[in-house]
Amino acid sequence: MKILVLGGTGAMGVHLVEILSSQSANEIWVTSRSQRASKKSNVVYLRGNAMDKDFLYPLITENDFDVIVDFMTYNSKQLEERLSVMLSATKQYLFLSSARIFSSEELPIKESSPRLLDVCADMEYLHTDEYALAKAREEDLFKKQATNNYTIVRPYITYSENRLQLGVLEKESWLYRALHGRSIVFSRDIADKFTTLTYGYDVAVAIVKLIGNEKAIGESVNVVQPNSIKWKDVLSIYIEIIQELTGKAPRVVMLDHAMNLHYADRKWQVLYDRCLDRRFDTEKLHAIIGDYTFVDVKLGLKKALMGFLKNPEYRHIDWKAETIRDKYAGDVTPIMEIPGKKLKIKYLYWRFFCKTDKLF
Secondary structure, three states, rough: EEEEEOOOOOOHHHHHHHHHHHOOEEEEEEEEOOOOOOOOOOOEEEEEEOHHHHHHHHHHHHOOOEEEOOOOOOOOHHHHHHHHHHHHHHEEEEEEEEEHEOOOOOOOOOOOOEEHHHHHOOOHHHOOOOHHHHHHHHHHHHHHOOOOEEHHHHEEEEEEEOOOOOOOOOOHHHEEEEEEEEOOOEEEHHHHHEOOEEEEHHHHHHHHOOOOHHHOOOEEEEEEOOOOOOOHHHHHHHHHHHHHHOOOOEEEEEOOOOOHHOOOOOHHHHHHHHOOOOOEHHHHHHHHOOOOOOOOHHHHHHHHHHHHHHHHOOOOOHHHHHHHHHHOOOOOOHHOOOOHHHHHHHHHHHHHHOOHHHHH
């Protein structure tokens, strides 16, 4: 097949490209905003922004792609503008949605379970285009199309060597601290909830099994593993692995409520996802792709964390948020660790002269 992967360099995309390219008859094209060199003859990396229609439209209309796998994040208007073009340019369009769209009224969650968009009574939330609501609204756009040559793929929380989450915290907000000798700051409101973590490779395998699969055409599928786990047990696994790999267990400071509740634009992920139990029924997924055994969470997290430690790379560190965590934990970041003279001065002012509630 000739397959286009839009934004295929994340936690799921890198594994997907690896698996698809292992079949020499496949021709894989991957868009990325950064320059990348291909290590395989049947993989072509295209530097460009797939959100830009001037870049995207010539690409998909001038090439005969059998499949387009779309990892891009749109708002509803952006997807509505391009959806008919995407569907007409390929035999199968796999759109990455999210299992975050669901409420927790029905457990385990099935593809037919109530969505937050349909049952939530919080009008302040419903007036936003927060991720879970945006994805649900985008899924509704597919029902208005004249063709059904699509498959809506709904992963939940996916981890990999470059993405390891703890509640709402990315690795830059908890693992960075743990590996630099400071406390992990977590919260009880999330710690006691059930979540479902799926290794990026497993999600990629499932997507491969959906590609070209007649049973998947016109369907929406939750691509998650069947086993759930409490966040506090995820934390325990992380601590055990870090101690095994580094010889030292990080200290943990537990707040009653997640820090993100103090931010108007971040509170919704806490309230309408991480503070909800997330357990899934995978009957429909396996009816389509057949039997597949997902990796055990503890084994998968250990593999991913060990892979990260071989080549540790962090994205942006939010030093103001780090200051708040230091204040809660009684930690002090070594000043030479903070980049730039101005940020060093700001850290010292925030850490020692500002009240915590004034920093949010």
